[in-house]
Amino acid sequence: MVLRSGVEGAIAINALANDTGFVDQMIEAHHRSQKDFGRAISSIKFAASFSAEEIANMNKAIAEADAYQALKGKGVDRY
Secondary structure, three states: OHHHHHHHHHHHHHHHHHOOOHHHHHHHHHHHHHHHHHHHHOOHHHHOOOOHHHHHHHHHHHHHHHHHHHHHOOOOOOO
16 A cells, blocks of 8 residues: 555656646546536435435535536536
8 A cells, every 4th residue: 555655646746747737637637526426426316325414515516516617618517
């Protein structure tokens, strides 16, 4: 586990040094992941398993991802 963490860190540092857009790509990937997860979990199939507060948090994550997309001018559901 320690070795993997070190290797991943080295890869990230190399990417930061060689690609100025790497950070933006990571932020976009985070928002995309949050949105996809929120949509999947808040679907009717799984919604009954979560509290109203948890569903509200998932919907908030989806809204934040949509706002980030709009800010970047990519439109909703286009990364």
